[in-house]
Amino acid sequence: MSGTSTTRERRGADLSGAPTAALTSTSSRWTRAWGRSQSLIPTLAAVVLFISMLVYAEIAYGRVFHLGTMSSLLVSFAPTIILAVAMTIVIISGGIDLSVGAVVAFTSVSGVMLMDAGVNGWLAIVLMIVFGALFGLVSGVLVQYFNVQPFIATLAMMFLARGLASMLSTVPVHAPDDAPIHMFATDWKLIDGPKTNDLVLTPGFFIAVLVVIGAVIFMHRTRAGRTVYAIGGAESSAQLMGLPVARTRVWIYILSGALAGLAAVVYTAQVGGKAQNVTGIGWELDAIAAVVIGGTLLTGGVGYVLGSVVGSLVLAALWMIITKDGSIKPEYLTIITGSILLVFVLLQRALTRRRAE
Template identity: 45%
Template structure:
């Protein structure tokens, strides 16, 4: 056998070895790459099918329409990384939204109303965290109690929708920071001045993602969150502050839900006690699609961002097709099942190693 043949046979084996080594050392990134692949496939398929799917306006509105969900997903990522769950986020968003609308309608400045909304969300999160950590209540039950509590408080504040006309709140949604950009149109690649834009709510959501990424990846608190999700008993034996960390992750989730209440109130222009019904399930689905393990210990907030974008893109595609909105649930359910299977495979491989 010639040396050239040996070289050709060696290259595929070396590539396979490198690929196996990467997948072994970075198995937690595989679901994230899968989310990226799905997102790109949806964009390409939508462009090929509709012709004018991938435009600056659509991509900009994708973040605009899902900014509140992205903030909720950030808080949920912290909780799921510890192996917990938080079913109260949708109700907390509704409660803080209707509370903020009531305060603004009563003449309270936005500079006071918005921090109050976030603090109230953090208070509900703290209550859920106390039930989980101090009274050893299962996270599902504790957050379910928090969900009923927040929804009940929203009904106490008002049963009717309350419009918001405060200039600060309306500015959060109506302001557009536009830049020129290239896009793929029906005639090919074209340049459109002021094609891309971002709103203050989108900026807040992206800053929340950036802050969460830094906390989880570069702080002792973030490393403790991953350690608890990996093995809580081992984290205790290592002397890590397990109790304090588990309390704080629920406070973070509640604070994000309060911030999402601010964003959603600006998005809809009103507060309503029935807002956010089922949003907690959408949030969990987005986080799981983004690659965070439901068992905890593995996942990235960047993945949650991708999961929200995939979820939002599904809704946009359904709208373009003119199909019934129920198809959104069907497709999200199928993706969720797919990613849970991928997670189980990753966990099984990790167990064998």
């Protein structure tokens, strides 16, 4: 009897503990889900801001939800999107790349001058991307093997690239009329709407789309992408897990430089094959702003490529509003961008502190 009684008591204890365990498991899952959702809040806020800006512009000025307006917006900001993707990967790893704007200038000027010198146009385009990758390689080596802070290493590359671009030419240079780089700005009419309400995109825009898709796959579906997140989250832990930290970090900067060269190809095509040494001034700041607005933490380890695309579109919508208004001075764009950036930095700070608590 005593054995039977003991067995019943144990069963009762197991049954009474089962609901508690289930509740604990459910609570744990909700806690993890809430933790993940918190990292999405800045990105969702950026989406809401972007839609609100478009709605405001439509009500105030009209013809915003217009195929011609939207296609022009997307095409003009294709280089910014490419740079934002590159900056996202770098910042997620815990670094920064201040050289991308200057690299755009150097690769643009050098590529066009090569075309003018008779070099095959397609080869010159490839060399523009290679030149950008070389700047990234130097930055990566300085950061990884010489323990130079990313800010200082890429700042040095920024001055170097800008100086080299100025040495090559201080006046605008133009690519030959038959250069293949012009093909990247060819208008592709995808929808023939009434009264010029056409959806017209360019190969340069689709290059930006392919870069975004490739970056999403790379960051979320490959071991190298997960290593980037691990480096930004806790480099020492990544090393203890045996991840290739050194190699990955160097490749991150190589990729950033190569994408800057690709952005130079797209932008040079957009402006009719013209290149000059002052191109890209401040573009690195626009890319960083897009990345932060899109929800990527400047401390590394957390971020989304698609969020940075949304951040770029927020900047594009802001530029469109200022252009359509006409009474707002262009220099206010910098002030408004800085204000939006400050709000999102404070939002990230509050969420990070709350998650830590």
